[in-house]
Amino acid sequence: MAKILTYPDKTLLQISGIVRDFNDPFIKETIEELKKTIEDNNLKGLCAIQIGVPKRIIVYKDKNNEFRTLINPGIFGKSSNIIDSLESDESLPNVKLNVKRYDKIKVMYQDIDKNDRFLEASGDEAIFLQRKIDMINGGYLFDRLNKKRQKEFFKSYGTYGDTCPSYFIKDKILKALRITLIIQAILLILSLFLNFAKFVVNYNHLIFGVEFVWVIFYAFYAKYETKKYKNCTSCQGANIIGTSGIYTAVIILLYLISFLLR
């Protein structure tokens, strides 16, 4: 019996590959392993990625309690009816989430002999297949929640492995800089009418210097802080450089304006 991987195991976050070579003995072995694991754990079914094999294979017990194997399945049709479904999954233990599903679907897949097959599913079977087909495409149950509910979910459940944590000091550094720049811009406008605001113009070299060093500090700190998160978009070098570039441009612009107002 294989071990069922659970959240936040990194392997589960992969997109499974299409099965191309049907003669590969490993495919048959994986299917047997899945069947055994399903029996031993008394489950409805599993997909290969749940036992660590990134291939598009789903094995489950149908209405007649017989094993069905779907290779490279895809949903090509569905009813227009969307239902609320309260779901749990072996790979997300102790979690029950309400997600939206189609009540009927049409699936195209291949059998073990590489023949194209079609299947119409409804009720529990349709819901089960939608969840598993999501998984072979890299999607978890929580990917089906709206942004607000996702936030709540991550708060109570914690974030997972090698992905974006919800808290970064680099974001705070940037936020402080943003607020400073906004205040500076407001003061620049006010300086046209009010004497007290004139200091933003008088000390423009100093302010410019501080802000510029701030951006450089941000870039280095961000790189240091995010080194370990490969999957996180805001952590990638290009993003950090881009963000720093935009802020530098804004700082230069404000500097030029205050230079002209002087």
Added chain:
Amino acid sequence: MARLVILGAGVSGHTAATFAKHWLGDEHEVVVVSPNSKWNWIPSNIWVGVGEMAPEDVVFELAPVYKKAGIDFRQAKAVSIHPEGKQDSDKPFVTIEYTDPAKAGQTEEVEYDYLINATGPKLNFGATPGLGPDKNSLSVCTYKHAAEANNHLQTAIEKMKKGEKQKFLIGTGHGSCTCQGAAFEYVFNVEFKLRKAGVRDKAEIKWISNEQFVGDFGVAGAHIKWNGHIISSKIMAESLFAERGVDWITGAAVKEVQEGKVKYELLDGTEGEEDFDFAMLIPPFSGVGLKAYDKNGEDITSKVFKPNGFMVVDADYTPKPFEEWKASDWPKYYQNPDYPNMFAVGIAFAPPHPISKPAKSVNGTPITPAPPRTGMPSGIIGKAVAHSIVEMMQGKTDKPKHHASMAEMGAACIASTGKSALHGTAAALTVYPVVPDYDKFPGTGRDPEYTFGEIGLAGHWIKHILHYMFMWKAQLKPGWTLIPE
């Protein structure tokens, strides 16, 4: 002095022509043959189609740009290629027919030393009875089609304001279409526009496509950042359809478009019908129908072109089952094997096979997206081929040196899902490589680490900035060579 002739002034041809002239200077000649007087930034046609941009915003006159660059522009369409010359001359040439109003209908033989075929697609509306703006459905593939689609959209909005319900059907009009991305952008831009107009509740919107699953886009799915991890575009697309209340049908080959009704066949062989008040259906693409003749005037079209009209290049065209497809099947230099001074770039070259897993309905109807060759790969290929030819013309080499296989390059597609400065959104989809390399990346054939975007307002801004950037670049304004493809 040698002469490079480029057929077609679209994304790939224009890129090739402008870079070739830039590198060659006055020592050699660059001639461009293209039937339209205007250049069109096609991706922004989507916004013309929903009235967010005027047709003039997405085009410019080519003649002044080419004049300034020193490129000889002939507003004409190529009719035939004679790669061996004719009986009394060994010099290869193309026959062209002028569309320039001043010379309309006149034909001419244009000799060449090197030829680039960049004629793009023929919008093959004829493949499906009733398809196309001359018949029962609309298109956004040209700026004129897009402007017409917008007129119909505005009429529909007026009707809805008066309380009438309208049904919108948007997607692909044949089982072998490509360019699902454009239709995908259009369906969400229409939805966004209807919301903005306050008539969304009066509209039923449906997506119909030949993809095997939503989010396939003809490339077996792209990758996108979603909740801090990478998922297939399938999940992004499904969620977007659900969130925006757009219903969908996939695995569908549209068989016929009647007035207000579409008939289609599904992968499982079942047939269906869908009524509509407004239908925008992308046509399948084929080659533009160029002919080829040998020295004796014998027709060699079938040697130079594949039956779909696209030009044969250095690809491996041996028919193979899906599991034997390899990255190395795809062309590297885009050179014709029989006539090495002839190249094809962008949509004009014949791909060896699709990218998505092929499928047929149980009745045998192929329902598989043709491989897309979007703007970015088309531009990159155009530039690489121009680079090779320039070096060959300058006598630096006798073989092309610059390769640009679609199995070696990534593509980023920013799909607009609504145009507005504050509430607009776009999804950034990435794939590397465009053509899966199953040997290098076992599994999906793609590098999952290569991804940069997600969906949001920033994506919209990038898309909008790209519009100005590419219009700037194409007009050869200062710094144009620095803007990437």
